[in-house]
Amino acid sequence: MFDYVHRQLQKDSERRGFPRRHLALAASTLIALGFSLLLLPGENAEAKRTAIPLNLDIQSSVAPAEPLQPLPEPEEIWDEVIVQSGDSLSSIFARAKLTPQDLHEVLSTAPKSVALNKVRPGQKVGFQISDxxxxxxxxxxxxxxxxxxxxxxxxxxxxxxVSKTPDIRSRVASATITSSLYKAAEDAGVEDNIIMEMAGIFGGVIDFVYDVRKNDHFIVIYEEQYLQGEYIGSGQILAAQYFNQGRSYEAYRFINDEGFVDYFSETGESMRKAFLRAPLDFTRISSGFNPNRLHPVFKTVRPHNGIDYAAPRGTPVYAAGDGRVVESGYSKGNGNYIFVKHGESYVTKYLHLHKRAVSTGERVRQREVIGWVGSTGYATGPHLHYEFLVNGVHRNPATIVNKLPPPTRVSKTEMPAFQQQIGSLQLQLKTYAAQRNYSSGG
Structure with a gap:
């Protein structure tokens, strides 16, 4: 019936010139009307309702659901081992149930994998292993x-x-010297590296071999590093003060506009002089500068044009100043020796070394390790023979440093920033000294 109605309407439309969209609308209306007539309730309406299934499309009236968010990545799990004495990289991989092929792939393809060949007891090694x-x-x-x-x-x-960022806390420590600087620092709970650094800072104004006296005092303000509340080590020295033989020396850490770090006195004068007063740490002088000394080996009067520092074999020897190695070699009399030229006028010499750490032509920085104390050549025991020449003439190393050109200073433009930075540190040093009754007079 509906096909018949549609055909009749189409013929009538063509005869009257109706548009096709009007024809389609009319056809849809008639079809809907026909459906309505079929669904009108009759005598057996209840039976018809139960016989026709009600299959409604509920989703057609509901807005589309939001797309599901991806699940978070599972937390990275590391299987961690601690390197034991006698461990090798192969044995560590074997304990982790990894193959020699895994080890070869890491060592042959990864940049800086050479560090894996230098594992030492106590280091932690972690593994992530696939399914x-x-x-x-x-x-x-x-x-x-x-x-x-x-x-x-x-x-x-x-x-x-990967670098973790530790929490930084500052600590103030002080001590009075009764026997040695090391013992005083140990009693104050100051780590060896801090006391060595402090000696290096004051190395241009104090000879810690020759100048240290009983009842000297020191105060040092330095950083301590913590990770998750656990102490992991010391950091930089921020300020220090040393009271020695009636004088007080202060040093403050400062970073200039160019990013260089140095230590300066309260007036802005660099603590790093042109030369160290001694080219090694905390030992004793066995023979001083003496032009008429009786030679201990040949038993004849021969000039001693330097200072002998008695020290255990293997004690590090430092370059006294910046310069270039002009000779590094061995001779029958000098044993292992190093000569360093500083500018045009100065040369320092280091004799009887156990080993040399630098070669001829190398540039060296002040306090860089250039060798180790020994007893090679004409030496009766382990010591360093140290000489200082000015324009080819031997000078007493213990006194010549007082006559050398003055050190650098904080520039005028940076002085306000320097004074502002050290203000609180100066107050801490002054307060601490007053509390402990430290003074330049002892």
């Missing part, structure tokens, strides 16, 4: 702060340097 048992990533703890992470990439393992 298939292959090595996915490897971590090596260099120290409490720095680590290397080797992660599998497309063409091999890639290396990432």
């Amino acid at each position: 298939s048992g292959k090595l996915h990533a490897l971590s090596l703890e260099l120290d409490k702060i720095n680590s290397l992470v080797f992660e599998r990439g497309v063409t091999g393992f890639e290396t990432t340097e």
